[in-house]
Amino acid sequence: MNAIQTALETRSSSLLDVENIRADFPILGITVNDKPLVYLDNAASSQMPRQVIDRLVHYQTKQHANIHRGVHYLSEVATSEFEVARRKLQHFINAREEREVIFTSGTTEAINLVMHGYGRKYICAGDEIILTTLEHHANIVPWQMLAEEKGARIRVVPVNDAGELLVDEYEKLFNERTKFVGVTHVSNALGSINPVKEMIAFAHARGVPVLVDGAQAAPHTAVDVQDLDCDFYAFSGHKLCGPTGIGILYGRASILEDMQPFKGGGDMILSVTFEKTTYNTIPHKFEAGTPPIAAAIGLGAAVDYLSGIGMDAIAAHEHALLKYATDQVQSMPGVRIIGTAGQKAAVLSFAVNGVHPHDIGTLLNQEGIAVRTGHHCAQPVMQRFKVPATSRASFAFYNTLDEVDALVAGIRNVQKIFT
Amino acid sequence: MADYKSLYQEVILDHNKKPRNYGTIECPSHHAVGHNPLCGDHITVDVVVDEGRISNIAFQGESCAICKASASMMTTSVKGKTREEAETLIQEFLAMTTGRVPHEACPHIGRLAVFSGVKDLPTRVKCAILPWHTLNGAFNAVGTTSTEADADPMQTPIGDA
Numbered sequence: 001m002n003a004i005q006t007a008l009e010t011r012s013s014s015l016l017d018v019e020n021i022r023a024d025f026p027i028l029g030i031t032v033n034d035k036p037l038v039y040l041d042n043a044a045s046s047q048m049p050r051q052v053i054d055r056l057v058h059y060q061t062k063q064h065a066n067i068h069r070g071v072h073y074l075s076e077v078a079t080s081e082f083e084v085a086r087r088k089l090q091h092f093i094n095a096r097e098e099r100e101v102i103f104t105s106g107t108t109e110a111i112n113l114v115m116h117g118y119g120r121k122y123i124c125a126g127d128e129i130i131l132t133t134l135e136h137h138a139n140i141v142p143w144q145m146l147a148e149e150k151g152a153r154i155r156v157v158p159v160n161d162a163g164e165l166l167v168d169e170y171e172k173l174f175n176e177r178t179k180f181v182g183v184t185h186v187s188n189a190l191g192s193i194n195p196v197k198e199m200i201a202f203a204h205a206r207g208v209p210v211l212v213d214g215a216q217a218a219p220h221t222a223v224d225v226q227d228l229d230c231d232f233y234a235f236s237g238h239k240l241c242g243p244t245g246i247g248i249l250y251g252r253a254s255i256l257e258d259m260q261p262f263k264g265g266g267d268m269i270l271s272v273t274f275e276k277t278t279y280n281t282i283p284h285k286f287e288a289g290t291p292p293i294a295a296a297i298g299l300g301a302a303v304d305y306l307s308g309i310g311m312d313a314i315a316a317h318e319h320a321l322l323k324y325a326t327d328q329v330q331s332m333p334g335v336r337i338i339g340t341a342g343q344k345a346a347v348l349s350f351a352v353n354g355v356h357p358h359d360i361g362t363l364l365n366q367e368g369i370a371v372r373t374g375h376h377c378a379q380p381v382m383q384r385f386k387v388p389a390t391s392r393a394s395f396a397f398y399n400t401l402d403e404v405d406a407l408v409a410g411i412r413n414v415q416k417i418f419t
Numbered sequence: 420m421a422d423y424k425s426l427y428q429e430v431i432l433d434h435n436k437k438p439r440n441y442g443t444i445e446c447p448s449h450h451a452v453g454h455n456p457l458c459g460d461h462i463t464v465d466v467v468v469d470e471g472r473i474s475n476i477a478f479q480g481e482s483c484a485i486c487k488a489s490a491s492m493m494t495t496s497v498k499g500k501t502r503e504e505a506e507t508l509i510q511e512f513l514a515m516t517t518g519r520v521p522h523e524a525c526p527h528i529g530r531l532a533v534f535s536g537v538k539d540l541p542t543r544v545k546c547a548i549l550p551w552h553t554l555n556g557a558f559n560a561v562g563t564t565s566t567e568a569d570a571d572p573m574q575t576p577i578g579d580a
Contacts, residue, residue: 358458358483358542358543359483359485362426362427362485373458374459375458382459417427
């Protein structure tokens with residue numbers, strides 16, 4: 001089937017009214033180097049629709065005060081809106097209870113919270129933590145810090161040449177010293193969707209809790225933490241059309257209650273004397289200090305927006321974009337796709353023979369096309385595939401087939417310049 | 420607005436394709452390794468300074484076209500010059516590529532002016548100046564000790580987020 005036929009089929013089967021959706025995103029209308037912006041760096045950060053921008057403006061102009069404190073009007077409004085946002089996030093991931101939803105500054109802080117609150121309390125010398133080759137540095141470095149502090153050991157699940165986790169090898173890593181598993185739901189560098197539900201079931205059968213890094217999964221697929229049965233699920237707001245500086249840690253209530261606080265300060269206490277401090281209940285025990293209130297409320301508006309479109313429709317459109325892009329790019333001589341897992345989110349990492357990714361990035365930028373180049377904070381993945389860096393196009397529901405065509409033309413132009 | 424096209428000019432593409440003085444020198448009087456953590460690029464620079472004059476210089480490494488062409492043109496520019504002349508050129512190159520001084524005001528820059536375009540590409544400035552940092556590191560190392568770019572006082576931190 002040629003590209004035009006694929007495109008026609010994809011266009012007619014798309015469930016989304018992309019033209020109308022794009023009209024919600026003011027930034028998609030800008031030009032870069034006198035070319036229309038083609039934004040394909042969504043795995044790094046997504047763009048924000050007018051609905052979220054307006055919600056932030058409304059909050060700052062009509063509703064702002066500090067939360068959980070004042071008895072005055074604005075404080076009550078801000079507190080109420082902040083907690084409404086928590087409930088929106090609860091429903092977005094289908095958590096049992098809203099107190100299982102902790103606001104953090106992002107995925108990185110969420111993972112660090114688990115490392116400090118759970119890891120430092122329960123993981124001891126000689127214990128083992130299982131991670132995977134596909135982890136982002138944010139789900140590696142905190143556990144290395146813990147392992148160093150405690151004398152624990154990190155075990156790593158390998159991947160095959162397609163970028164798929166070797167589940168048999170994962171299962172073989174378990175022994176009586178295994179105390180924790182950290183696994184990414186979707187690889188940020190390759191797009192591989194990992195079989196986390198099966199991995200969680202295997203770990204739970206051995207009494208081992210599991211943290212899922214959902215930073216790349218939450219924007220692209222419906223997340224159901226009860227169905228996954230994970231103990232922790234971490235993700236970021238700014239990859240979900242929300243603001244930066246806000247993220248979510250979902251934790252199973254029974255585990256959160258037994259955990260140590262992460263940060264000490266206001267709001268996370270019930271009473272303080274110099275002799276003794278009594279910690280607040282969850283989730284507040286983990287939310288010391290004034291949180292990013294506006295960002296949390298903005299994230300609530302963002303998940304409303306995404307739910308309004310429908311996560312299944314979003315996933316279907318992104319899958320169509322990925323398939324169209326993959327078909328075109330893999331037929332280009334001298335271009336290699338890195339990460340060819342059977343199950344993939346809308347991430348296309350590639351290498352062009354004889355051209356460094358940074359040169360690709362600069363030359364694509366000249367055409368108004370934004371891709372990410374580098375190691376994507378996943379150096380073990382780069383080492384596994386023996387590349388110093390890749391170029392990565394990552395698609396969102398507001399991207400179009402025309403933009404994929406622009407990317408392909410851009411890559412051809414790069415090849416032309418370097419021949 | 421930057422004229423990006425001017426960055427990937429023939430001369431730069433040519434030096435990328437056919438780098439001059441590429442390789443290593445067996446017994447260099449000065450040697451350093453430069454590393455760009457942003458992209459994982461690294462290059463080595465070997466120099467032989469003989470009676471105050473650079474009699475031989477070579478570089479080697481994995482890098483983007485901008486970095487490789489910059490290194491290649493650096494070696495051809497400083498070969499045969501005195502160490503002081505090379506150090507002056509390092510300062511002019513850094514001043515030009517970081518946008519502090521226009522290339523017209525750099526008396527020794529010559530054809531290295533093709534790199535002046537990187538001043539408008541903040542993420543690519545590091546690529547162009549890595550070889551020059553590394554040469555500076557080589558000059559200032561004790562004997563032939565390697566110096567990592569991180570220890571180079573001219574190096575500014577680069578995030579990897």
